[in-house]
Amino acid sequence: MPETNASGRQGSEKGRRNGLRLYWLAGLCLIAIVIACGYWWLFLRNRVSTDNAYVVADIAAISGRVPGTISKIRIDNDDFVGQGDLLIELDPRDYRTEMERQRAVLARIDAEIEQAEVSVRLTDFRTKAQVEAAEAALQGAKERKIERNHHLEELEQNYKGAMADLSHFKRDYERYSNLLEERAGSEQQRDRASTAFKKAKARAEAIQAQIAGAKASLAAVLQEIDQAEANLQSSKADRLQVEVETKKLAALKSRRTEAQAQLTAAELNLSYCTIEAPISGYIAQKRIQVGERVQPGQPLLAVVPLQQAYVQANFKETELEDVRLGQPVEIEADIYPGHTYSGKVAGIRAGTGAAFSLLPPENATGNWIKVVQRVPVKIHLDSPPPSEYPLRVGLSLDVTVLTKDKSGARLVERHQPRQISQVGQQ
Numbered sequence: 001m002p003e004t005n006a007s008g009r010q011g012s013e014k015g016r017r018n019g020l021r022l023y024w025l026a027g028l029c030l031i032a033i034v035i036a037c038g039y040w041w042l043f044l045r046n047r048v049s050t051d052n053a054y055v056v057a058d059i060a061a062i063s064g065r066v067p068g069t070i071s072k073i074r075i076d077n078d079d080f081v082g083q084g085d086l087l088i089e090l091d092p093r094d095y096r097t098e099m100e101r102q103r104a105v106l107a108r109i110d111a112e113i114e115q116a117e118v119s120v121r122l123t124d125f126r127t128k129a130q131v132e133a134a135e136a137a138l139q140g141a142k143e144r145k146i147e148r149n150h151h152l153e154e155l156e157q158n159y160k161g162a163m164a165d166l167s168h169f170k171r172d173y174e175r176y177s178n179l180l181e182e183r184a185g186s187e188q189q190r191d192r193a194s195t196a197f198k199k200a201k202a203r204a205e206a207i208q209a210q211i212a213g214a215k216a217s218l219a220a221v222l223q224e225i226d227q228a229e230a231n232l233q234s235s236k237a238d239r240l241q242v243e244v245e246t247k248k249l250a251a252l253k254s255r256r257t258e259a260q261a262q263l264t265a266a267e268l269n270l271s272y273c274t275i276e277a278p279i280s281g282y283i284a285q286k287r288i289q290v291g292e293r294v295q296p297g298q299p300l301l302a303v304v305p306l307q308q309a310y311v312q313a314n315f316k317e318t319e320l321e322d323v324r325l326g327q328p329v330e331i332e333a334d335i336y337p338g339h340t341y342s343g344k345v346a347g348i349r350a351g352t353g354a355a356f357s358l359l360p361p362e363n364a365t366g367n368w369i370k371v372v373q374r375v376p377v378k379i380h381l382d383s384p385p386p387s388e389y390p391l392r393v394g395l396s397l398d399v400t401v402l403t404k405d406k407s408g409a410r411l412v413e414r415h416q417p418r419q420i421s422q423v424g425q426q
Contacts, residue, residue, distance in 0.1 A: 046404035048323060052374065053313035053331075053397040060279050060303040062087065064294045065272040066095070077286045081277040081303065088288070088300060092273040099270050102263040109256045116249040124242045130235040138228035141221055148218040155211045162204035169197040281305035309391050311343060311379035313399040314353060316372050323348065323401055324408030329379050332398040336389050345401060347378040347412055377401075 068090030075087050176190040286301040294300065311331055315323070323345060331341040352373040354361055379399065385391045 046322070046402060047400050048315065048319045048403055049398065049400040050313055050315050050319070051396070051398045052315075053311055053399040055309050055333075055391045055393050055395040055397065056312045057281075057305050057309040057393050059284075059393065060277075060281070060305075061299055062275060062278075062301050062303060063297050063299055064088075064090065064275060065296055066090070066269050067293070067295050068092075068094075068273060070288060070290050070292050070294060073286075073288065073290055075283050075286070075301075077283050077301075079283045080281070081283060082280045083277055085277045086274060087277055087283075088275040090273040090275070090294070092270055095266065095270040095273055099263065099266040102259065102266045106256065106259045106263050109252060109259050113249065113252045113256060116245065116252055120242060120245045120249055123245050127235060127238040127242060130238060131232065134228060134232035134235040138225065138232055141224040141228045145218065145221045145225060148214060148221050152211065152214040152218060155207055155214050159204065159207040159211055162200065162207050166197070166200040166204045169193065169200040173197040275300070277303055279303055279305050280307070304393055306390060306392065307384045309385070309393065310346070310381065311397060311399060313377045313379060313397070313401075314374040315377055315401075317352065317375055318372060320348065320375055320377075322403035322406055323377065324403070324406055324410060325412065326408040327405060328402045330400040330402070331379070331381075333389075333391065334396045334398070335392075339389050341381055341385065341389075341391075342383075343379045343381045345377060345408075346380040348410060349376040349378070351375075 070088060071091045072089040073087075074085075074089070075081060081087065173190070173193040173196070176193040179189070281303040284302045284304050285299070288294065288300050311329075325345050325347065327345045329343040329345060331343055333339070333341070352375050354373055
């Protein structure tokens with residue numbers, strides 16, 4: 001019996017100890033849960049983090065616009081250059097020669113244009129004078145025609161009167177001649193009648209001769225009119241030469257425009273022999289040497305604007321529910337443990353990374369497997385990286401977005417992109 005009681009007491013003490021252990025274990029678990037919930041509530045509730053983030057910059061790939069041989073290289077990898085600084089020089093001799101040739105062509109065309117302008121003015125003046133002279137000659141001939149017609153009409157009227165007188169004196173002469181034969185008249189009367197008849201006949205013949213001369217003169221005037229009209233038509237035809245010369249001048253001016261365009265192109269090609277930095281940044285990927293022949297579009301080097309670098313963080317689609325534009329961001333770079341950069345959400349990509357890949361997924365196929373997609377989020381730094389902690393393109397980052405303030409938009413408004421870009425460049 002004593003042994004039985006002793007073993008019972010020992011079992012009960014062991015049970016109490018086990019219960020006490022369970023009690024403390026439950027208490028510790030409850031405390032851990034409370035601490036974890038408190039930590040989540042205070043520090044993790046309004047935060048979204050990812051380590052799938054990298055430094056990105058709008059790199060300017062430098063290439064030539066004309067073929068040529070490199071004569072000078074002014075920079076080397078890792079050098080800093082400002083916007084407009086000279087990077088590379090190509091041999092300009094061929095392009096300078098072409099520019100001078102085009103200038104000579106343009107000068108020759110300018111001389112031809114000046115000559116054509118003088119020719120147009122001269123032809124216009126000459127043909128205009130010819131037309132005016134022909135018109136004046138025609139007008140004079142027509143006036144002479146009127147005068148000759150009037151004179152001819154007068155002569156014809158005189159001729160009619162002379163013929164009437166001649167007929168009258170002829171009858172008188174015949175009557176007096178008959179009377180003289182019948183001894184009823186005197187010889188003196190017959191002679192006077194004969195003299196009057198001869199005078200009338202002479203006058204009629206003279207007027208007839210004048211009429212013939214007037215008709216000949218009128219015919220000559222009519223020939224003059226025909227000749228004047230022919231000369232006028234010829235002069236008017238010559239006036240068309242002015243139009244021909246004007247068209248030639250217009251063609252020369254068109255050729256000048258073409259030559260000016262070719263000269264401008266030659267000057268541009270010559271200017272392309274000097275390659276300048278389009279933006280400020282650091283030189284990278286220089287893979288050229290002096291004497292190398294380069295072609296248009298061939299990559300020569302790159303300019304990396306590190307002071308305008310930004311962050312691209314690739315969040316899971318399930319993590320973007322509370323992410324808004326303008327939310328503050330904490331950024332840590334693996335290269336600088338312990339240093340934190342600050343920034344703001346500047347944009348959320350319009351599609352997932354897979355949607356813009358070279359071979360986007362075909363989810364309509366029968367072997368579809370659901371995969372959580374990642375969406376790129378653009379983050380601008382609040383200020384350029386300090387000189388002691390510079391960022392370089394491609395560096396790995398840890399990004400945390402503070403999502404407490406959800407008043408921002410999910411999409412960039414139409415008028416905002418340029419303003420956001422300017423903030424990122426400050």
